[in-house]
Amino acid sequence: MILREFSCTFAEAGDHFIQGLRNTAGANLTWHCREILAITSLYDIELLKEALSAGVNLRAYHKNHVLGLVAKASQRAVIVPSSSPFQRYLAPVDIHRDLGEYSGVASHE
Numbered sequence: 001m002i003l004r005e006f007s008c009t010f011a012e013a014g015d016h017f018i019q020g021l022r023n024t025a026g027a028n029l030t031w032h033c034r035e036i037l038a039i040t041s042l043y044d045i046e047l048l049k050e051a052l053s054a055g056v057n058l059r060a061y062h063k064n065h066v067l068g069l070v071a072k073a074s075q076r077a078v079i080v081p082s083s084s085p086f087q088r089y090l091a092p093v094d095i096h097r098d099l100g101e102y103s104g105v106a107s108h109e
Contacts, residue, residue: 006033009040013049013056020061035063043070 007014021029040048051069055061 013052017052032063
């Protein structure tokens, strides 16, 4: 079911990517496809197809590679649904600031 949806969504690029996954990912084949399908509502399908094709050309079939290419091409971070198992691999956001940035903001008189 997942592979059929992947193939229908990404056409020839998806078929080539699935074939590469079959040769490299083994049992994780559907997991990689499911994770890539999870972002189809967030990114243009053509952009995703280009990332899949680039992955095929580089023989890089891991979903992280595809997600990285999409993020780089779109110049924004890939948004992963919080229910995704991929969530645990996201780098934490650094929200620390130097306290000097707050000087003069509040007075403690």
